[in-house]
Amino acid sequence: MIVSGSGYWRYIPTRQGIRFLTGYDYIPRWPTGDRIFRPLMGWATAWSFDRLRIWLEHDIPPERARRLAIADAAARATVLAVAVKARNPLLALVAFIPKSDLVPSAHRCLRKRPR
Template identity: 45%
Template sequence: MGEHLSGSPPAGAGQQIYVEIGIRTSMERLWTLSQEPDLHPRWDLRFSRIVPTGQDDEGNVSFRYEFRLPFHTIRGTGTSLGNRRRADGQATSVLRFTTADVLSPIGPGAGYWRYIPTDHGVRFITGYSYRPGMGVLGRILDRRVIRPALGWATAISFDRLRLWAESGLRPEDSRNRWAIDAAARGAALLTALLLFRRALSGRDVGVAAILASTAALASWLTPPHRTVPRAGRCLRKAPDARSARAPSSLLTLPSPPISGTGPGRRSSSGIDF
């Protein structure tokens, strides 16, 4: 079997989400922070909880996952397989996931992680796709709203992981710093709007316009502190075809059972790369 799968996801799966970041850390530390079920949800915005439920003779790990919303918790199941000791020095992880929750915008899907050692650390890569959930509404919103939001959430999560691995900054602290930064920029933008309104009303036109422009530019152009996570630090398009292909182990990875349907029924994600 070849190293990678070729081809595109089948009809209905949508465009692959790709995110890559360079992390100055050891392979061992990055593997631990990203693979341990108790550590993974701390930095990854896409998961609130991951609970392993078993492992078969082939090493495939079954798990349950949760994503908590203000008034609802989306629950699903998954199957994953990690390969920590490849001959070329890379490490890989593949997974399939599904949910029976009709409110989930993400239906059955599949993805991969690739860990590539470099002179300065590790290239950490993910690619994944899925069939939209929520019926017709989900299909309408997926390309313009849900998929871009997931790409952003994945990218900012990767930068939170980078900060944790490189400097020991806890994901909870980097999240709080991002919130403070976003609030400060929002306050500056609101101030600019109020000053523009004052200028349009004819009161202190010159001063108000200058101050409004300054506040608006500050909210837009001031670079965030290096400890504030940013999605923009990640690569969002694969630099080559090799990086965008899933490891061949995804081809034989079994689909997970749909939560609540019993062990005999499995999802039909059918999504490969």
């Protein structure tokens, strides 16, 4: 799927904890599939490195962080399904409460170098 590519990653200590910065660029074998693959690759990289951040900051191994993420996603989907069935939009908002710092999230990782 990838002909050639290169990337970088860096952990940046901050007052709030460790921030991860990643970037990856490549030449795709099939440019038509790149519109789906490139964002998916970026998301997966950021998510996996957030699992490593949780390991560094909270001593929770990546395997356990993955299980926490699956449980969190299942709980949110259940709440959303119940809210839709009950036609209760206020209950649906519960599914969008920000995740705990112990649950991996790709949005915590920067994908562009800070200026």
